[in-house]
Amino acid sequence: MSTSSTPIFSGTSSFSSDFAQVISRAVSIASLPMNQLSDEVTTLTGEQTALSSLSTSFTSLQSAVTAIGTAAASGNYSASSSDNTVATATTSSGATPGTYNLEVDDLGSPSTAVSSATVTDPTTQNISTSTSYTLMANGQSYTIEPPPDANTLTSLVSAINTTTEGAVQATIINIGTTAQPQYELSLQSSEYGSDDLTLDDGLGSGNILDPASTGTPVQYDLNGQTGLTASSQTLSLSPGLTATVLTTGTTSITVNQDDSSIATALTNFVTAYNATSEAVQAQRGISGGALAGSGVVTELSQSLQNLATYTGTGSIQSIADLGLTFDSNGVLSFDPTVLNSVTSSNLQGVTDFLGSATGGGFLQAATDALNGVLNSTSGTIPSETNGVAGQILSANNRISTDQDNINTLQTNLTNQMDAADAAIAEMQQQYTYLTGLFASMTTNSNGTTG
Numbered sequence: 001m002s003t004s005s006t007p008i009f010s011g012t013s014s015f016s017s018d019f020a021q022v023i024s025r026a027v028s029i030a031s032l033p034m035n036q037l038s039d040e041v042t043t044l045t046g047e048q049t050a051l052s053s054l055s056t057s058f059t060s061l062q063s064a065v066t067a068i069g070t071a072a073a074s075g076n077y078s079a080s081s082s083d084n085t086v087a088t089a090t091t092s093s094g095a096t097p098g099t100y101n102l103e104v105d106d107l108g109s110p111s112t113a114v115s116s117a118t119v120t121d122p123t124t125q126n127i128s129t130s131t132s133y134t135l136m137a138n139g140q141s142y143t144i145e146p147p148p149d150a151n152t153l154t155s156l157v158s159a160i161n162t163t164t165e166g167a168v169q170a171t172i173i174n175i176g177t178t179a180q181p182q183y184e185l186s187l188q189s190s191e192y193g194s195d196d197l198t199l200d201d202g203l204g205s206g207n208i209l210d211p212a213s214t215g216t217p218v219q220y221d222l223n224g225q226t227g228l229t230a231s232s233q234t235l236s237l238s239p240g241l242t243a244t245v246l247t248t249g250t251t252s253i254t255v256n257q258d259d260s261s262i263a264t265a266l267t268n269f270v271t272a273y274n275a276t277s278e279a280v281q282a283q284r285g286i287s288g289g290a291l292a293g294s295g296v297v298t299e300l301s302q303s304l305q306n307l308a309t310y311t312g313t314g315s316i317q318s319i320a321d322l323g324l325t326f327d328s329n330g331v332l333s334f335d336p337t338v339l340n341s342v343t344s345s346n347l348q349g350v351t352d353f354l355g356s357a358t359g360g361g362f363l364q365a366a367t368d369a370l371n372g373v374l375n376s377t378s379g380t381i382p383s384e385t386n387g388v389a390g391q392i393l394s395a396n397n398r399i400s401t402d403q404d405n406i407n408t409l410q411t412n413l414t415n416q417m418d419a420a421d422a423a424i425a426e427m428q429q430q431y432t433y434l435t436g437l438f439a440s441m442t443t444n445s446n447g448t449t450g
Contacts, residue, residue, distance in 0.1 A: 013425040019417040027410050034402040037395045044392045046290035050283060051385045054291075054300065055374065057276040058381065062370040064265070064272040069363045071261035072354045076347060078258035079241060083251035087235075087243045091255060095240030100253040101223050104245045107233065108192035108218035111137070113209040114173070115185035115199070122153035122172050122183045128208060130201035135160065137168045138191045138231075144199075153183060166190055168197070185209075191231040193217050218245060259343040262350075263336045266324065270334045277304055277330065296384045299373075303380070306369045308332070310362050315346055316353035319362065 077097065079089035087102055119125035131151060133144040142163050146155040153172060160170035169188045176182030187197050192215050198207040217229040222237060235243045243253060280300050283291040291297050308326065311317055323338030343350050355361015373380045 013421045013428055015424055016421055019421055023410065023413045023417060026413055027406060030406050030409055031402075034399055034406065037399045037402070041392055041395045041399070043290070044388050044395065047294070048385065048388050048392065050290040051296075051381055051388065054276075054279055054283075055381045055385070057272075057279040058300075058370060058373050061269075061272040061276045062367075062374060064269040065363065065366045065370060066357070068262065068265040068269055068354065069357050069367075071265040072351060072363070073356065076257060076259055076262060076343065076351070077240070077255050078260075079253055079255050081243070081251050081253050083249065084246075086247055086249040086251040087245045087253070089237070089241060089243040089253045089255075092240045092242075095255055096238065097255050097257060098238075100237050100241070100243075100255070101250070102235075102237070102243060102245075102253055103221040103250045104218070104248045105221065106216065106219040107245060107248060108230070109213075109215045110192055111189045111195060111197050111212055111215035113187050113197040113199075113212035116208055116210050118175065118182040118184045119153055120181055120183070122157075124152060126151050126153050126156060127185055128201040128203065130203055132202055134200045134202065135164070135168065136198040137164065137187070137189050137195065138193070139195050140167070142168075153185060157185065160187070189215060191215070192233065193231050220245065257343065257347065259339055259350075262343075262354075263334075263339055266322065266334050266339065267336070270324065270332050273304070273307070273332050277332075280304065294384075296380060299380045303369045303373050307366050310365045312353040312361065314352045315349040316342065321353070322350065 073093050077091045077095040079091045079095070081087055081089050086104055115127045117127040119127060126146075129151070131145065131148050133156070135142040135144050142160075144156070144159050144163050146152075146159040157170040157172055160168060167190050169190065171186045171188075172183050173186045174181045174183055185199075187199070187209070189195065189197060194214050194216065196212045196214055197209060198212075199209050200206060201208050217231055218233055218235070220228050220230070220235065222228055233245050235245060237243050237253065238255075241253070241255060280297060283289040283294070283297045285292060308319070310319065316322065321338075321342060323335040323342075324332060325335070326332055339350075353361055355363050357363050357367040371379065374382070376382050
């Protein structure tokens with residue numbers, strides 16, 4: 001919004017410029033409240049921008065806290081395989097250090113089967129006229145019901161995959177030629193074992209699949225225990241330790257303590273914390289940003305302080321015990337050697353101190369503090385942002401109303417001054433005429449007398 005400029009007024013009296021100045025002065029005075037509102041909108045817009053920037057900083061810090069939780073939940077262990085061609089291994093929460101000698105004797109196989117009937121066009125034909133099938137796979141029974149208005153082999157395959165949710169993989173294969181195709185249904189179970197695959201269309205002919213190729217379980221030995229079997233090539237060797245077998249053979253899987261993921265997460269946390277703290281501090285003081293003097297800055301500073309000063313109840317009581325310390329300027333730094341030292345002697349203490357986002361400890365305190373800042377309903381920044389947005393809307397509405405009033409005032413004054421100017425101009429013309437008339441009469445009178 002802008003104030004009105006000097007109105008165009010082109011009268012013909014000698015007072016026209018005075019009338020124009022009167023209009024301009026009146027419009028300027030009437031525009032003062034609107035100009036103040038415009039300045040207020042500019043200030044509020046600056047606050048809105050600053051809040052958006054702070055929201056971005058705190059969101060990055062929130063992500064860094066979440067990453068610490070992910071690293072802590074991994075169990076702080078890593079697994080390595082002496083022969084990755086035989087098997088690879090991964091750890092999760094609950095893993096314990098140790099060596100696991102794995103010998104893979106048989107990779108196993110899933111059960112497979114194909115339909116007895118074939119079709120030449122799977123998009124218009126089906127292997128049965130039925131609209132309901134009973135599928136037996138992995139020891140479970142599934143009712144398969146393709147859409148009644150699309151009784152095709154394609155829709156049957158889709159219904160099997162959807163209903164079994166991956167327990168059975170259905171596909172269509174061509175056992176004919178390109179010129180003379182013969183398409184049949186092909187099924188494969190997800191589990192490795194001896195269960196057969198059968199498909200009954202309910203029309204009295206029983207199983208409509210050719211005799212299945214019965215699968216076999218994965219067979220392996222572990223730490224001297226022989227004859228072990230599994231229904232998947234992903235083996236659970238121990239709590240928190242899984243191995244994916246790739247071929248037959250032997251390998252040694254070693255689980256060691258590994259705090260590198262936590263160290264990386266803490267390093268990223270330090271970076272995000274310092275950036276957020278700097279962004280908040282930039283809003284303070286005489287030369288601060290658009291939020292200088294606002295109570296929201298104090299609230300955000302307190303939230304950061306709550307993160308920094310969290311105190312645990314166990315053997316690890318502060319973030320300083322993990323290697324995170326502040327210098328005299330309030331800048332946070334991280335020494336990974338401190339973390340390595342404490343995890344090597346007191347891993348449980350580190351785990352207890354960190355906790356989880358919902359299970360207590362530093363992570364829950366940090367999560368709660370940041371939710372208090374960012375929660376879309378009650379968070380400090382969203383609440384303040386919504387308030388500022390409301391003020392901007394209200395001010396803009398008032399500016400719009402004021403501008404309309406000023407335009408009306410300017411129009412009315414211009415009309416009034418135009419009428420006044422026209423009247424004065426007419427009077428001035430009459431005055432000029434009469435003055436000239438009297439002057440002429442005086443001249444004639446003087447000539448007669450001579």
